[in-house]
Amino acid sequence: MKKIKLVIAYDGTDFSGFQRQPDKRTIQGTLEKVLSQLTGEEIQIYGSGRTDAGVHALGQVCHFSTNSPIPVDKYLYILRRLLPRDIVVQSCEEVPCDFHARKSAxxxxxxxxxxxxxxxxxxxxxxxxxxxxxxxxxxxxxxxxxxxxxxxxxxxxxxxxxxxxxxxxxxxxxxxxxxxxxxxxxxxxxxxxxxxxxxxxxxxxxxxxxxxxxxxxxxxxxxxxxxxxxxxxxxxxxxxxxxxxxxxxxxxxxxxx
Amino acid sequence: MKKIKLVIAYDGTDFSGFQRQPDKRTIQGTLEKVLSQLTGEEIQIYGSGRTDAGVHALGQVCHFSTNSPIPVDKYLYILRRLLPRDIVVQSCEEVPCDFHARKSAxxxxxxxxxxxxxxxxxxxxxxxxxxxxxxxxxxxxxxxxxxxxxxxxxxxxxxxxxxxxxxxxxxxxxxxxxxxxxxxxxxxxxxxxxxxxxxxxxxxxxxxxxxxxxxxxxxxxxxxxxxxxxxxxxxxxxxxxxxxxxxxxxxxxxxxx
The missing domain is CATH 3.30.70.660 (Pseudouridine synthase I, catalytic domain, C-terminal subdomain)
Known part of the structure; x- marks a missing residue:
């Protein structure tokens, strides 16, 4: 099991905020869907905090855990291709197990x-x-x-x-x-x-x-x-x-x- | 009859280009609809030229003719309220009858x-x-x-x-x-x-x-x-x-x- 930290930027205009909501386009929901398809696991994203509908980010931080063999340095490139253009992954790195995007902030x-x-x-x-x-x-x-x-x-x-x-x-x-x-x-x-x-x-x-x-x-x-x-x-x-x-x-x- | 010249800016991302097309969101179509409602006349917009779908403008020029008694200096303010946020009128002035946005360019x-x-x-x-x-x-x-x-x-x-x-x-x-x-x-x-x-x-x-x-x-x-x-x-x-x-x-x- 690896823990991976992502720094992401997004144009919040066309999102209903960060937090996952049924039938709404959200940052968390979009990331989870793409990462779950990519890894074949049910990925859960933890953000440093929510942002409201319409609010943007240049350095939002989130983490997820995975058993996927995908090398950490490949996520940046892969996610750039898979994510919609209004979410951009800025950096991606493996972090210690006790890191938590919200609690460690x-x-x-x-x-x-x-x-x-x-x-x-x-x-x-x-x-x-x-x-x-x-x-x-x-x-x-x-x-x-x-x-x-x-x-x-x-x-x-x-x-x-x-x-x-x-x-x-x-x-x-x-x-x-x-x-x-x-x-x-x-x-x-x-x-x-x-x-x-x-x-x-x-x-x-x-x-x-x-x-x-x-x-x-x-x-x-x-x-x-x-x-x-x-x-x-x-x-x-x-x-x-x-x-x-x-x-x-x-x-x-x-x-x- | 007055001839009015508009300088407009637009974010072309969500438009199917400048030129009016049935059932498509276009710059010309949007301007004509708003100006026709405003003046109660059937306003025809002439642009300096078309821009393609997705292309932007900071200084596109167009003109229209109208018998409306609305003072020319009011259009700027009124149109800013009536137009969608991705079209902004930058300036508005009355021009001689022989001015033509395309032909005079x-x-x-x-x-x-x-x-x-x-x-x-x-x-x-x-x-x-x-x-x-x-x-x-x-x-x-x-x-x-x-x-x-x-x-x-x-x-x-x-x-x-x-x-x-x-x-x-x-x-x-x-x-x-x-x-x-x-x-x-x-x-x-x-x-x-x-x-x-x-x-x-x-x-x-x-x-x-x-x-x-x-x-x-x-x-x-x-x-x-x-x-x-x-x-x-x-x-x-x-x-x-x-x-x-x-x-x-x-x-x-x-x-x-």
Missing amino acids: YWKTYRYQIETSRIPHIFMRRFYTHRPFVLDTKAMQEAGQLLLGTYDFTSFCSAKTVIEDRVRTIYDCQILKESNSILIEVTGNGFLYNMVRIIAGTLYEVGRGIRSAQEIVQILAAKDRTKAGPTFPPEGLILLQVGYVPWQDSATHFSCK | YWKTYRYQIETSRIPHIFMRRFYTHRPFVLDTKAMQEAGQLLLGTYDFTSFCSAKTVIEDRVRTIYDCQILKESNSILIEVTGNGFLYNMVRIIAGTLYEVGRGIRSAQEIVQILAAKDRTKAGPTFPPEGLILLQVGYVPWQDSATHFSCK
């Missing part, structure tokens, strides 16, 4: 992309949220810095969230200004449901001058979803990277019983 | 985009042809320069072409190298069926060292489609710009009877 970085040009660029529409306004990126940066640290992020998660423990740690939040867009990059040890999209909606309101940067402090303290800004649409959101502690002995072969 | 610029990174980037797949190879852009540039001038381009047009006069003038051909892509930009007074895609396929072969740059001279002279390289796929092709002589009096109102 230490941090994740998401990027939210806002296109600010007057007329939306036709090549960007699938990956950016269009808001044709000048944003005060200095104020947004200041607001983002107030999110750093360990807090109860109830105000920044969907009211539908059933999870009890809403304490998360944000390690970094950067606002990057490009010629026609503003990128919000957030790194944390974990994210609640809709958390990055609500952070994006709130920082956007700071950027437009609807809120002051300092309001972030009160929003966090309130633990009340209605105090934060809108949930921004899924198309601007990208899972950029998932961080793991490097395994000690990655050069040798692992045996997973 | 002096030149066109197309760009062919080749992505050369090892693994295709998920955000580029709709607009680039992926060829994971290092290309000799100097040789490609040299070959491109041999296309400049007025020639019979029979070797560079689809064998299916019925048009008799295959003499066209190429004004410019530039090879642009970006970090993970090569862009081929060609400007000419007109292009034959598949011409830019065959130029792209041929210059690609020069870039890979399969042909020498000098071979362009013999290919042109042969007037034989089989002598040139392959027709590259539609997804890498973009109609960038259509050039017109500026009308003399664009500030005043035109009256088209």
Whole structure:
């Protein structure tokens, strides 16, 4: 038995999210179907976490276990041929038996992309949220810095969230200004449901001058979803990277019983 | 009666080309349907030329005539709301009665985009042809320069072409190298069926060292489609710009009877 880690990118536009669902086109479902056909086994994919319908990834991580004799270095090429064009495997490697795409993850970085040009660029529409306004990126940066640290992020998660423990740690939040867009990059040890999209909606309101940067402090303290800004649409959101502690002995072969 | 010129951009991936066809999703058909509903007239769209299924545009030009009292400066906003997200109107202006999107066009610029990174980037797949190879852009540039001038381009047009006069003038051909892509930009007074895609396929072969740059001279002279390289796929092709002589009096109102 081998455990294999995949780093994948996808254009989430035409998927009903990551998680397998009957009769829906999902990332997990598509990968499982292709890998099961390839190996002749019933492959189960474990992702670092779900992404919602319409959300993209450049560095989603998942793993699966298999007894297939296919050499690990062949998967990259084979999967590129078998998968639809909106999922691309970036890398593929054997990992120790105790690796787990979700449980072993230490941090994740998401990027939210806002296109600010007057007329939306036709090549960007699938990956950016269009808001044709000048944003005060200095104020947004200041607001983002107030999110750093360990807090109860109830105000920044969907009211539908059933999870009890809403304490998360944000390690970094950067606002990057490009010629026609503003990128919000957030790194944390974990994210609640809709958390990055609500952070994006709130920082956007700071950027437009609807809120002051300092309001972030009160929003966090309130633990009340209605105090934060809108949930921004899924198309601007990208899972950029998932961080793991490097395994000690990655050069040798692992045996997973 | 007013004549209105539109500059439009589209993601051609999900269209069966520019030209109206029964029961197919086309650019012309979509524009005509939306404009006819808007004006209550039967609007006919004239484009600067057709683009094939899967081919994109950043600066396609078309015109239509209407008696609608809608002010010209409102179309931009209204059409952005009514059109599907894969067609975007970039500009809209009233033009003299004798303007014709196709007949008045002096030149066109197309760009062919080749992505050369090892693994295709998920955000580029709709607009680039992926060829994971290092290309000799100097040789490609040299070959491109041999296309400049007025020639019979029979070797560079689809064998299916019925048009008799295959003499066209190429004004410019530039090879642009970006970090993970090569862009081929060609400007000419007109292009034959598949011409830019065959130029792209041929210059690609020069870039890979399969042909020498000098071979362009013999290919042109042969007037034989089989002598040139392959027709590259539609997804890498973009109609960038259509050039017109500026009308003399664009500030005043035109009256088209």
